[in-house]
Amino acid sequence: MEIPAPALLQAFGGHRPDTLPVWFMRQAGRSLPEYRKLREGVGMLDSCLRPELAAEITLQPVRRHGVDAAILFSDIVVPLRLAGVDVEIVPGVGPVVAEPVRTRSDVDRLVAHRPGDTSPVAEAIRIVLDELGDATPLIGFAGAPFTLAAYLVEGRPSRDHLAARGLMHSDPETWRRLMNWTADVTGEFLRAQVLAGARAAQLFDSWAGSLSLADYQAHAAPYSARALARIEDLDVPRVHFGTGTGELLVAMRDAGADVVGVDYRIPLDEANRRLGGRTPLQGNIDPALLTAPWPVLEAHVRDVVERGRSAPGHVVNLGHGVPPTTDPAVLTRVVELVHSL
Amino acid sequence: MEIPAPALLQAFGGHRPDTLPVWFMRQAGRSLPEYRKLREGVGMLDSCLRPELAAEITLQPVRRHGVDAAILFSDIVVPLRLAGVDVEIVPGVGPVVAEPVRTRSDVDRLVAHRPGDTSPVAEAIRIVLDELGDATPLIGFAGAPFTLAAYLVEGRPSRDHLAARGLMHSDPETWRRLMNWTADVTGEFLRAQVLAGARAAQLFDSWAGSLSLADYQAHAAPYSARALARIEDLDVPRVHFGTGTGELLVAMRDAGADVVGVDYRIPLDEANRRLGGRTPLQGNIDPALLTAPWPVLEAHVRDVVERGRSAPGHVVNLGHGVPPTTDPAVLTRVVELVHSL
DSSP: OOOOOOOOHHHHHTTOOOSOBOOOOTOOTOOOOOHHHHHTTOHHHHHSSSHHHHHHHHHHHHHOOOOOOEEEOOOOTTHHHHOOEEEEEEEETTEEEEEEEOOOHHHHHHHTTOOOHHHHHHHHHHHHHHHHHTTSSEEEEEEEEHHHHHHHHHHOSSSHHHHHHHHHHHHHHHHHHHHHHHHHHHHHHHHHHHHTTTEEEEETTTGGGGGGGHHHHHHHHHHHHHHHHTTTGGOOOOOESSOOTTTHHHHHTTOOEEEOOOTTSSOOOHHHHTTTSSSSSEEEEOGGGGGGGGGHHHHHHHHHHHHHSSOOOOEEEEESSOTTTTHHHHHHHHHHHHOOO | OOOOOOHHHHHHOOOOOOOOOOOOTTTTSOOOOHHHHHHTTOOHHHHHHHHHHHHHHHHHHHHOOOOEEOOOOOOTTTTHHHOOOOOEEETTTEEESSSOOSSSHHHHHHHSSSOOOOHHHHHHHHHHHHHTTTSEEEEEEEOHHHHHHHHHSSSOOOOOOHHHHHHHHHOOHHHHHHHHHHHHHHHHHHHHHHHHHHEEEEETTGGGGOOHHHHHHHHHHHHHHHHHHHTTTGGEEEEESSSSSTTTHHHHHHOOOOEEEOOTTTTTTHHHTTTTTSOOEEEEGGGGGGOOOHHHHHHHHHHHHHHHTTTTOOEEEEEEEEOOOOOHHHHHHHHHHHHOO
16 A cells, blocks of 8 residues: 655645645744754754754654745855855844955856865764654745845845845846846755655745746746756655745746745735646745734634645745744644644 | 926826926935935934925925926934924944833833924925925825834834834734824824925835735725825825835825825836836835936937836836935936937
């Protein structure tokens, strides 16, 4: 008798499993006291690159919440660090790049960096898979080229990404070289995770929503496609997610994604309509409601699930990452609710 | 012989003046060396409330660029400061509220504050009008209730506005009281400007784009409508602008706006389509292109103007505020170009 595929992979494949799968972006992280304890005194990027630590952090939310997927504990700038770029995660700020990449010669220096050794990540994945077995799949994770390029150009988080968005228009050839390099580095990082055993892959474009559709199509999507193409032959579902991307959903799908992640701003039935009813969806519980009284949150989760039924497959998730202040018991309760529906 | 109305007011009224009007959000501000000189040693909110200083800052970009409107130099939190709320503009951070408003009792304390004395603003406007005369109208300016409430609840700028968005769902009655107060205070501030001689009024909702359409309609738009209703009897065009609001344009118009400001993410012909072809538009040159080589920027401005011709009226502006690093000569050149088209 054939063992059925895990619910997550069924839903990513456009099917409707017996139990609706659910996981949470940033489920491995600051909302968990056991995470905060493990991280004490260890820098963010260091913690991603110590295999035993990264594996343990990856496993914590699976044990605690009973979610249907693990997601590798990582950060979108890890492949930059591995490639030798001087980047740090500054607490309370975010990624800070020591030498922002603004000019043609900056890009020349950058592209001389080769993708780094991904063995710490592969080792972390081996440890994770030893515990998870076949029942709970691990999702690999990487940042999309535009978001990485935005950090490289701005040097730090930015609201408007004026320098990055300016560069794509002012010097399209320099932008193209920057984006090709970024796509290769992050695509290679995603590939390493799948080769090590990740059974799905998510490309995360935090800042895509700062682009018009025209700019996204011309200056970002081709490089997301290039990154996703790096795992095309490996036959795992590819999820593409960004925030504020209601206008970009079709372009994000057409960049080579099998599944589109939807942020909390667009109802899933509307996202499904925009995508022509043929793309499995992931999302989109509003993280702001995790602090609401349970009846309010429960009604919202039920509404998300109901709207998600319009799509050919649905993996329940948040519409953005778990806020650090979230009570983890609430997340566990959401998992129980989703599994009961 | 009747003197024709200024081009700005013609376009706001849905007509096509001989010369296309143009002004820039944040035209009075850090991009101008003469502004930086005047502001030396004076806090942001103090500079808004010293009539001669605020008037001089308001006039600087009109003299320099030849724009078709002055906009009162102010800040969206000025009415909070006037009402006695402890709020500061912290350089490099933004508005910081000493005691964030999170609970019912916090709101009780807040709503005990009455709208403050707007005479410094009225006095600034009198000085401005003395120089402007009738040819160049002054636009009054106030923050929309949701954006103000987001600052009050979060206590500072935030990417996700989780606390504010959480409150509207967790405790809708407290949210309603907070928003009613905020709408009255900011609406009164706008009214004071029009009574003092502003000939148009812009309500600016910086953070509306963090809301889903459903949340915007239920928890934000009714209060923007309440604020705009405070000047309904004064017969000046009302402009409603926010960023990331492509999904919200109709709701923003229907809150009582005569003109909708469009950010750089949506082409004006698409915005016009969404609005049913019956609403004058303002926007939407991408500020990121102000640093591009002139031929790139020129082509973009021409494209904006061309797409704007689909709307029943068009006032050229940026799709967001002038970045502080902008070369003011570029803005002057954009004005000359727009006036030549």
